[in-house]
Amino acid sequence: xxxxxxxxxxxxxxxxxxxxxxxxxxxxxxxxxxxxxxxxxxxxxxxxxxxxxxxxxxxxxxxxxxxxxxxxxxxxxxxxxxxxxxxxxxxxxxxxxxxxxxxxxxxxxxxxxxxxxxxxxxxxxxxxxxxxxxxxxxxxxxxxxxxxxxxxxxxxxxxxxxxxxxxxxxxxxxxxxxxxxxxxxxxxxxxxxxxxxxxxxxxxxxxxxxxxxxxxxxxxxxxxxxxxxxxxxxxxxxxxxxxxxxxxxxxxxxxxxxxxxxxxxxxxxxxxxxxxxxxxxxxxxxxxxxxxxxxxxxxxxxxxxxxxxxxxxxxxxxxxxxxxxxxxxxxxxxxxxxxxxxxxxxxxxxxxxxxxxxxxxxxxxxxxxxxxxxxxxxxxxxxxxxxxxxxxxxxxxxxxxxxxxxxxxxxxxxxxxxxxxxxxxxxxxxxxxxxxxxxxxxxxxxxxxxxxxxxxxxxxxxxxxxxxxxxxxxxxxxxxxxxxxxxxxxxxxxxxxxxxxxxxxxxxxxxxxxxxxxxxxxxxxxxxxxxxxxxxxxxxxxxxxxxxxxxxxxxxxxxxxxxxxxxxxxxxxxxxxxxxxxxxxxxxxxxxxxxxxxxxxxxxxxxxxxxxxxxxxxxxxxxxxxxxxxxxxxxxxxxxxxxxxxxxxxxxxxxxxxxxxxxxxxxxxxxxxxxxxxxxxxxxxxxxxxxxxxxxxxxxxxxxxxxxxxxxxxxxxxxxxxxxxxxxxxxxxxxxxxxxxxxxxxxxxxxxxxxxxxxxxxxxxxxxxxxxxxxxxxxxxx
Numbered sequence: 001x002x003x004x005x006x007x008x009x010x011x012x013x014x015x016x017x018x019x020x021x022x023x024x025x026x027x028x029x030x031x032x033x034x035x036x037x038x039x040x041x042x043x044x045x046x047x048x049x050x051x052x053x054x055x056x057x058x059x060x061x062x063x064x065x066x067x068x069x070x071x072x073x074x075x076x077x078x079x080x081x082x083x084x085x086x087x088x089x090x091x092x093x094x095x096x097x098x099x100x101x102x103x104x105x106x107x108x109x110x111x112x113x114x115x116x117x118x119x120x121x122x123x124x125x126x127x128x129x130x131x132x133x134x135x136x137x138x139x140x141x142x143x144x145x146x147x148x149x150x151x152x153x154x155x156x157x158x159x160x161x162x163x164x165x166x167x168x169x170x171x172x173x174x175x176x177x178x179x180x181x182x183x184x185x186x187x188x189x190x191x192x193x194x195x196x197x198x199x200x201x202x203x204x205x206x207x208x209x210x211x212x213x214x215x216x217x218x219x220x221x222x223x224x225x226x227x228x229x230x231x232x233x234x235x236x237x238x239x240x241x242x243x244x245x246x247x248x249x250x251x252x253x254x255x256x257x258x259x260x261x262x263x264x265x266x267x268x269x270x271x272x273x274x275x276x277x278x279x280x281x282x283x284x285x286x287x288x289x290x291x292x293x294x295x296x297x298x299x300x301x302x303x304x305x306x307x308x309x310x311x312x313x314x315x316x317x318x319x320x321x322x323x324x325x326x327x328x329x330x331x332x333x334x335x336x337x338x339x340x341x342x343x344x345x346x347x348x349x350x351x352x353x354x355x356x357x358x359x360x361x362x363x364x365x366x367x368x369x370x371x372x373x374x375x376x377x378x379x380x381x382x383x384x385x386x387x388x389x390x391x392x393x394x395x396x397x398x399x400x401x402x403x404x405x406x407x408x409x410x411x412x413x414x415x416x417x418x419x420x421x422x423x424x425x426x427x428x429x430x431x432x433x434x435x436x437x438x439x440x441x442x443x444x445x446x447x448x449x450x451x452x453x454x455x456x457x458x459x460x461x462x463x464x465x466x467x468x469x470x471x472x473x474x475x476x477x478x479x480x481x482x483x484x485x486x487x488x489x490x491x492x493x494x495x496x497x498x499x500x501x502x503x504x505x506x507x508x509x510x511x512x513x514x515x516x517x518x519x520x521x522x523x524x525x526x527x528x529x530x531x532x533x534x535x536x537x538x539x540x541x542x543x544x545x546x547x548x549x550x551x552x553x554x555x556x557x558x559x560x561x562x563x564x565x566x567x568x569x570x571x572x573x574x575x576x577x578x579x580x581x582x583x584x585x586x587x588x589x590x591x592x593x594x595x596x597x598x599x600x601x602x603x604x605x606x607x608x609x610x611x612x613x614x615x616x617x618x619x620x621x622x623x624x625x626x627x628x629x630x631x632x633x634x635x636x637x638x639x640x641x642x643x644x645x646x647x648x649x650x651x652x653x654x655x656x657x658x659x660x661x662x663x664x665x666x667x668x669x670x671x672x673x674x675x676x677x678x679x680x681x682x683x684x685x686x687x688x689x690x691x692x693x694x695x696x697x698x699x700x701x702x703x704x705x706x707x708x709x710x711x712x713x714x715x716x717x718x719x720x721x722x723x724x725x726x727x728x729x730x731x732x733x734x735x736x737x738x739x740x741x742x743x744x745x746x747x748x749x750x751x752x753x754x755x756x757x758x759x760x761x762x763x764x765x766x767x768x769x770x771x772x773x774x775x776x777x778x779x780x781x782x
C-alpha cells in the first residue's frame with residue numbers, strides 16, 4: 001500500500017450568493033500549540049495496552065478514533081503511542097459498525113501494506129451489513145438492523161478509505177448508499193438522525209454534514225467522469241445532477257455556527273465537536289473555503305463564513321488547560337473530534353479553481369480534484385484544493401493558494417477590479433495556470449485578451465515555452481508522442497523572477513478528468529498513455545509553481561500587499577533607491593516593495609513602499625542612505641557612474657546587491673564593477689560571527705539560514721530542491737571601518753518576491769527577509 005492520505009476533495013465547488021465575509025483572525029502559532037497540547041493529552045490518556053477507554057460493547061471504537069486523530073495531526077506511524085494503538089486495533093474482531101469503521105480508517109491512515117488484508121476483511125464485513133430493501137435501504141445500524149445516519153456515515157467513510165487503499169467495493173453498495181441519502185433528505189436540504197422517506201425529520205448540522213459527505217463519496221465511486229474519448233480525442237460529457245449537495249450546503253450555510261451545534265431536536269451543546277468534525281469534512285470534500293448564508297432564503301444580508309478560521313478560533317479558545325475539550329461524550333472522544341478539525345482543516349491549499357459566471361468554469365468537475373489527489377500521493381504530503389469566486393474575491397482570497405487555475409470552453413470577460421486582483425496576486429508571488437478544455441476556441445481568445453489586460457507591458461505576452469524550460473522535467477518527463485509543439489504544448493509569460501503564467505491551449509484538463517479512480521483501465525493503451533502524459537505536465541506545472549513548498553492554511557498571508565505607485569520620498573520615511581544598469585536592473589520589481597512592507601510590519605518603520613529606479617548619475621541618489629541593485633546579466637559602469645557611486649559611499653552611503661537566482665553572469669559583473677570603486681580592496685566574506693548576522697542591531701539571528709539548492713538525484717530524474725542549513729553567504733567591501741558594499745551571490749530578490757523558481761539558487765522567503773532587514777538595520781547604525 002503506497003503512502004497516502006485521506007484528504008480527498010471529490011466534488012467541485014458550487015455557485016452561491018456571496019456577501020460580507022465573516023471570519024476570525026486566527027494565530028497560526030496558537031493553532032499549532034493547541035494541536036500539540038491535544039496530542040499530548042491523548043497520549044496521556046492511552047492505556048498501556050495501546051487502547052483508550054471504550055464505550056460499552058464497542059471495543060476498538062474509541063481507540064480507532066484517537067489513533068486516527070493522532071495520525072491526522074501528523075504523529076508518525078512509528079511513534080510509540082500510534083504504534084501501540086495500531087497494534088491493539090489489529091487484534092480487534094469486527095462486531096460493531098462504529099468500531100469497525102474507525103478501525104478501518106486508522107489502519108488505512110497508518111499506511112502499513114501488511115494491513116491491507118484486515119482492511120479488506122473489514123470492508124467485506126461492512127458491505128455485508130448494509131441494509132438492503134425497505135425504508136432503510138442503503139443504511140447501516142450498530143451491527144444488524146436498525147439503520148441511522150450516524151452509523152451510515154462512518155461506514156461510508158471507512159469504505160471510501162478502504163477502496164482508495166485497494167479494497168474492492170461492489171457497485172451495489174454505492175448505489176444503495178446514494179439511494180438512502182437521496183431519499184432521506186428533508187425538503188429544507190437538511191438530514192436528520194433517522195430519516196424516513198415518508199416524513200420530515202428534525203434537521204441537524206452533524207447529520208447534514210454526514211449527508212453531504214456521503215453523497216459526494218457515493219457519487220465519486222459511481223458516476224462517470226465529465227469527459228470521454230471519441231475518435232481518440234477527449235471531449236466533454238453531460239454532467240450528473242448535483243442538486244442534493246447544493247441543497248445541503250445551502251441549509252448548512254443558513255444555519256452555520258461554530259460555538260454550538262445547529263439542530264432542530266435538541267440543544268446546541270450536544271454532539272458539538274462531532275458536528276465540527278463533520279464541518280471540516282464537508283468544507284474539504286466540496287472544496288469550499290466558505291459556507292454562505294443565502295440572502296434570498298433568510299431575508300437578511302448575505303454573509304460568507306470562513307469555516308476553518310472561525311472553527312479554529314473557537315476551538316483554541318475552548319480548549320482546557322490540560323489540552324482536552326469537554327462535552328457530552330468522553331474527553332478523549334471530544335478531543336479527537338476537535339483535533340481532527342484543527343489538523344485536517346489546516347492542510348495546505350495547493351491550487352484554487354477560479355469560479356466565474358455560469359457553469360463553464362466547472363465544465364470538468366473532477367479535473368483539479370484528480371490532479372491534486374495524484375500530486376498528494378507523489379509528494380507524500382497532505383494537500384487540498386478549493387474554489388475562489390472571481391466575481392467577489394479579494395486579494396486575500398487569491399493568496400490562500402500558490403496556484404490559481406481557470407479553464408473552460410466558452411468566452412468570458414473580467415472587469416477592471418478582477419483584472420487588478422489578478423495582477424496583484426501575481427506580483428505577490430501567485431501563479432496562474434489555465435487550460436482551454438474541450439475544444440475551447442472562444443475561451444482561448446478570452447484568456448489571451450485577459451492576459452493582455454493583466455500585463456499591458458508589450459514584452460509580457462504569451463509565448464511557447466522553450467524545450468529547455470525546467471517545467472518539462474521538474475517532476476516527470478512527459479511522453480513526447482503527446483507533449484510536443486503540435487500536441488499538448490504550453491505557453492507562458494515570464495514575469496519577475498520566473499514564468500508566472502502557464503497556459504495550455506490544447507485540452508489538457510480533459511485528460512485529468514479521465515484520471516478518476518478505477519476508470520482509466522477502460523481505455524485502450526494509447527489513450528492511457530496520453531492521460532499519463534497530461535498528468536505529468538500537470539504535476540510538473542504545480543511543482544514548478546510551488547517548489548513543493550506549501551504553507552498550512554492558517555499560515556497563509558491574509559491581506560494582499562497592495563501596490564501604491566504614487567508615493568515619493570517623504571520626510572521621516574525610510575526609503576531605498578534602485579539603480580539602473582544594463583544587466584536586468586528591474587527583473588524583480590516587487591522585491592524592494594515587499595521588503596519595505598516587511599520593515600513596516602516587523603519593526604513599525606515608516607517606509608516608502610514603492611522604490612524609485614534611478615540612473616547612477618542622477619543627483620537624487622544622494623537623497624538616500626541605501627542604494628540597491630540586482631540583476632541577471634553582465635553589465636558595466638562608466639567612469640562617470642563609478643565616480644558618482646564612490647562619492648555616494650564616501651558621504652556615508654551604503655550599496656547592497658544580490659544576484660537574481662544566483663546568476664553567475666551577474667555575480668561576475670557585480671564583483672568586477674563594484675570592486676572598481678576601490679581597486680586596492682577585495683570583496684571578503686562576512687564571517688558567521690559578525691554582529692550583522694545577530695540581533696545586535698535590532699534584527700534577527702541569521703547565523704543559520706536555509707539556502708536553496710537544486711539537483712537531480714539521477715539522470716532523467718525529477719529536479720529536487722534541497723534546503724541546506726548554514727550561515728548566509730554575504731561578501732563585503734569595507735570603507736572607513738564599515739561595510740560600504742554588501743553583496744549576496746545567492747538570490748535574495750526573488751525570495752522577497754516569493755517567486756523563486758525551482759532552479760533559483762538562494763534563500764527561502766523568510767530567511768531572505770530576515771537577512772535583508774538585518775542589513776538595513778546595520779546601515780542605519782553605521
